[in-house]
Amino acid sequence: MPGLLRGVARVAVISGTATAVSNNVSRRQAGRWEAQQQQQAVEQAPAPAQAASNEDQIAELQQLAQLKDQGILTQEEFDAKKKQILGL
DSSP: HHHHHHHHHHHHHHHHHHHHHHHHHHHHHHHHHHHHHHHHHHHHHHHOOOSSSSSHHHHHHHHHHHHHHHTSHHHHHHHHHHHHHHHO
């Protein structure tokens, strides 16, 4: 009987150790996969849309300034459109 108990105890210790190791590996892999998925989500997220390039913005602002100087736009209209162009 003592040999049987020793064998059962050995199996229990080995099984417990194997389970603990397996759980640690599973948690580590899940963490890696989650980090990988988050990184992919960030990479796939569209970049913030820029209305126009800097040169286009400058050209639009110059046209607006000309319209304001000609009296076609008021200062308030000019300021509102300028904020829209610059994304403010």
